Amino acid sequence: MSTLAMENLSFSYPRSAVLLQNLNVVFGPGRTALLGPNGAGKSTLIALLATVLSHKSGYIALNDSDSSVPATNLRKYRQQISWLPQDFVPVGGLTVQDHVTYSAWLNGASRREAKRRAPAAISQVGLTEMAQSKATALSGGQQRRLGLAGALAHDAKVILLDEPTAGLDPNQRDRFQTILQGIDPEKIVLVSTHQTEDIDGTFDRICVLDKGQQKFHGSVFEFMAFGESETDPRDKIRSAYGRLVDREN
Numbered sequence: 001m002s003t004l005a006m007e008n009l010s011f012s013y014p015r016s017a018v019l020l021q022n023l024n025v026v027f028g029p030g031r032t033a034l035l036g037p038n039g040a041g042k043s044t045l046i047a048l049l050a051t052v053l054s055h056k057s058g059y060i061a062l063n064d065s066d067s068s069v070p071a072t073n074l075r076k077y078r079q080q081i082s083w084l085p086q087d088f089v090p091v092g093g094l095t096v097q098d099h100v101t102y103s104a105w106l107n108g109a110s111r112r113e114a115k116r117r118a119p120a121a122i123s124q125v126g127l128t129e130m131a132q133s134k135a136t137a138l139s140g141g142q143q144r145r146l147g148l149a150g151a152l153a154h155d156a157k158v159i160l161l162d163e164p165t166a167g168l169d170p171n172q173r174d175r176f177q178t179i180l181q182g183i184d185p186e187k188i189v190l191v192s193t194h195q196t197e198d199i200d201g202t203f204d205r206i207c208v209l210d211k212g213q214q215k216f217h218g219s220v221f222e223f224m225a226f227g228e229s230e231t232d233p234r235d236k237i238r239s240a241y242g243r244l245v246d247r248e249n
């Protein structure tokens with residue numbers, strides 16, 4: 001079983017207080033929703049896992065590729081990671097097809113592999129009919145799906161998606177959830193989100209980060225137990241989240 005583990009991970013931005021201190025988290029296969037209030041450190045954690053930021057101490061290990069950060073085998077680690085940043089903006093001038101090919105190549109696939117895999121990833125996110133359109137001409141929701149296609153085309157073991165559905169309308173969010181549900185369950189998928197109403201039925205597990213600390217990590221079912229007075233699963237999750245996270249945030 002693949003696991004992505006952080007051990008005693010600490011991080012602070014320059015001239016800022018410590019944000020993550022001795023964080024220990026293990027993500028396994030399946031879809032995990034990363035919840036937490038604004039400023040909790042979700043994007044930072046994802047950027048550390050993507051190795052866009054470097055942690056101060058501790059380490060990150062991807063067990064079945066025998067690679068870790070810091071490590072001698074950073075390249076091997078990076079080849080197993082796909083990352084969709086929160087502020088994804090398509091590169092101007094590229095078609096959807098070229099954009100997904102380019103993203104897969106940037107994520108570590110060879111040029112030939114990237115080209116070969118792009119059509120399936122474009123189809124997976126429902127953009128086949130727009131494959132020859134300019135990426136910048138897509139709507140906001142379609143652009144997010146384009147970003148997701150780039151992450152999926154790489155066929156990495158770990159897929160990191162930072163608030164992929166922020167600002168999308170309910171239809172586009174539904175569409176995104178359906179795509180997430182279709183991702184190979186053996187992959188480690190970590191998705192930061194504020195949309196607790198989208199969790200039930202899409203995610204297997206929930207990890208709650210608050211003030212740089214892990215407040216909860218377990219199955220969606222276990223999480224719902226904190227919202228026991230509610231009956232609707234979505235209300236249970238919202239209520240559980242409210243109980244776990246300090247209201248003063």
Ligand SMILES: Nc1ncnc2c1ncn2[C@@H]1O[C@H](COP(=O)(O)OP(=O)(O)OP(=O)(O)O)[C@@H](O)[C@H]1O
Pocket residue numbers: 013014016019036037038039040041042043044045
């Ligand atoms: N480049 C930076 N330099 C200094 N501080 C930063 C930087 N980026 C983020 N921070 C700070 O680190 C903390 C965590 O930010 P981060 O973006 O990781 O939180 P988040 O949980 O993703 O928040 P949100 O839900 O609002 O996206 C915040 O206090 C933020 O102001």
